[in-house]
Amino acid sequence: MRSEPREIVEYAERPRLPDTPQPRLQPIPQAPEAPRTLEIDVLEVLRSIWRRRWTVAGVAGLGTLAAVGIALLVTPVYTSFTNVMLETRRNQVFEAQNVLSELTPTVEVIETEIEVVRSRAIMERVALRLDLPDLLTAREEAADSGAWQHALRWVEDVFLAEVMAMAPDELTRALPSPATATEPATIGLDDAVIFLAENLHTRQVGGTSVLAIGFSDEDRVFAARVANLFAEEYLNEQVAWKSQATDSANTWLQAQIAELQQQIGERRAAYQELRSESGAVEEGGTSLSAQRQILTNERLLTTRSERIRLETEAASLRRLLQSAGPEQIAAQVDSPVMSELRLEVSAAKRRLAELSTIYGTRHPLRLDAEAQLQQALQDVELEAERALASRENALAAVRAEEAQLQATLSQDTDAGRALGSQRSSIAALQSEIETMQTMLDGYLTRYNQTAEQHSIIRPDARVISAAVPPKYPSSTSRTNIVMMGFMVAGMLGMIVGYLRDAIDRTVRSLGDAERALGIPILGAIPALPGKAKGRAPVDYAMQRPGSAFVEGVRNVVVGIGLAQAAAAPRTLMVTSAVAGEGKSSTAATMARLMARAGYKVCLVEADLRRPTLGKTLRCSSRLGLLQYLQQEVGLADIVQQDPLTGMSVVTAGGSAENSLFLLQSEAFRRLLGYLDGSHQLVIIDAPPVTPISDAQVIAESVDAILYLCRWGSTAKATSAAGIRMLVRRGGAPVFGALSQVDTKAFAGYDQSYAPSGAGNYYAN
Secondary structure, eight states, rough: OOOOOOOHHHHHHHHOOOOOOOOOOOOOOOOOOOOOOOOOHHHHHHHHHHHHHHHHHHEEEEEEHHHHHHHHHOOOHHHHEEEEEEEOOOOOSSSSHHHTTOOOHHHHHHHHHHHHSHHHHHHHHHHHTEEEOOHHHHHHHHHHHHHHHHHHHHHHIIEEEEHHHHHHHHHHHSOOOOOOOOOOOOOOOEEEEHHHHHHHHEOOOTSSSSSEEEESSSEEEEHHHHHHHHHHHHHHHHHHHHHHHHHHHHHHHHHHHHHHHHHHHHHHHHHHHHHHHTSOOOOOOOOOHHHHHHHHHHHHHHHHHHHHHHHHHHHHHHHHHSSSOHHHHHHHHHOOOHHHHHHHHHHHHHHHHHTTTTOTTTTTHHHHHHHHHHHHHHHHHHHHHOOOOOOOHHHHHHHHHHHHHHHHHHHHHHHHHHHHHHHHHHHHHHHHHHHHHHHHHHHHEEEEEHHHHHOOOSHHHHEEOOOOOOOOSSSHHHHHHHHHHHHHHHHHHHHHHHHHHHHBBBBOSHHHHHHHOOOEEEEEEEEOOGGGTTOOHHHHHHHHHSHHHHHHHHHHHHHHHTTOOSSOOOOEEEEEETTSSHHHHHHHHHHHHHHHTTEEEEEOOOOOOOOHHHHHHHHOOOHHHHHHTTTOOOHHHHHHEEETTOOEEEEEOOTTHHHHHTTHHOOOOOOOHHOOOOOOOEEEEEOOOOOOOOHHHHHGGGGGGEEEETTTTSSSSHHHHHHHHHHTTOOOEEEEEEEEEEEHHHHHTTTTTSSGGOOOOOOO
């Protein structure tokens, strides 16, 4: 093993100035989480949509293109209506109640007429008049000869055939064989009726007696023609039905008149015979039995009402005694005695309240007042029980009287039933004869009316507005489809854009970073402009010292306190959660800026897993930190000078799998102590925190830590996990900064970072 380098020995023997105490910043304390409430910040929602405007534009563009395609495939459909007004109808049917009545155009009648218009009989007649089966067959043949059908057949005959020919035999046998071309099926009358039913529209116009009959078709002239034919066939159906109904009604009325005349004669004969047999019975008088029954029935109703009242009062008193207290019973029972008892209870309570304010609980006067109140309450309960007993006795008496009256009424009813039977029979025969005579008169009147109506039959409706070919399609026009598609796609795009922004789990603003990481966030380091994307940031910083990137690094330097004359951190570790967050470039840029400002700076590359700093600074990577920690070389062999700024640089010197144990060695701590004493600032480029544990070991030997989080790339959970690894063992304060920030997009997330006039100061 090599002996201790002479430089380290001399440094150890050299007197040291007392160390200046460094401020130890702790992570920002997190406020207790407030109860979550649903709050919608409309302005923030609009900002989210604006930040994802290209997503919104893309979805809106695709949706509009889809709407254009749909609009091109949609065929305009025209609908034409003819209006038919229903008039007062006098139906001639085969039932007496309908023959003797008149129907008006109510809602039910109009709904019935709508079903008549949609009946199969009318549709068949319209289809035959239009020669619709042949017309539909010609339309299908024309559609099959169109360009679209030719394209589909070409795809099926050529493209699919070639694909099937290239497929394996096993797949070809497994797939169903393509259908062979067949002759087009002939369209019959049933298909024509189905076509009419699918395109026919019938409805009531508002609350009027007007029936609108419409038809939809690609040919607007044909649509108007079909609508008018339906109205014409509907009127013809009414005339034919009324003519048939009138003939049938005349025949039926003649039979009914003859039958009624015969029945009336028979009933009159039976009436005279029954009247002569019951000569002792007076038609206009009322028997004594009937009068006695009426009086008994009245007394029975009165007794029954009294029983119900007593039962209700007794049940109410019983419930009060079972569930309520004395005071509630006194308040709800209405009687003279109970009224006096209520006054006694009130007086006792008032006296007890007055004595309670004067005497104690054991005073004789107060005990006497309590006894009086208790006695009054007991009297209330006793009075309620007496009232209940009184009502139960009265109820028993009323029930006995009710039973007696019921028995008396039954006896009177049996005695008067025989006498009343004859009187009822006579009255029934007389009423039946009068009813049949009224019906006969009505039949005769209706027969005369139908006989006259047969010669002047006309429909009960008339066309008030014939259908004409419409100018504009009834279906949604292509322009409306495109506009609706654009609006829907725009709304969908805004929703997708907002959701994309809402589910973004990366750090997008300084506030997000501080809330997620819990450490002070010093600022945002912008990414290099587009024209400098391929250049190394450390070289760009030297060539453009007034750029936004350099100013961002300077903000971090000031925030950490590296530019202070005293009490500034002497050793600074730069790390991040994962690789690719710009820690090496930031560390090198900070070191060069501090060196150019006149500070004595040493940059140490402590990433012994993936070293890149030597190549970035164009320094030799043959000898470095690895060889020193393995005690193969001395300190003078690994310290190099940056050709641009003259700062000291210690490269990694290679990679090692046991880097954790090397960085934990006493040699590494002695090296940092020497560099700390010989330089004003030592910046350590450490490996990322979450993949390996090297940075946690280095953190124990530094004064401050700069933790970088790549803007819009690293997840908040990943960055927070790295912070927890660094601060769980205490030690140096941790500062944060956002790296590789897109300043234009960043301004949309963090309103405090809106560089409206910063372009006048930056020289990018």
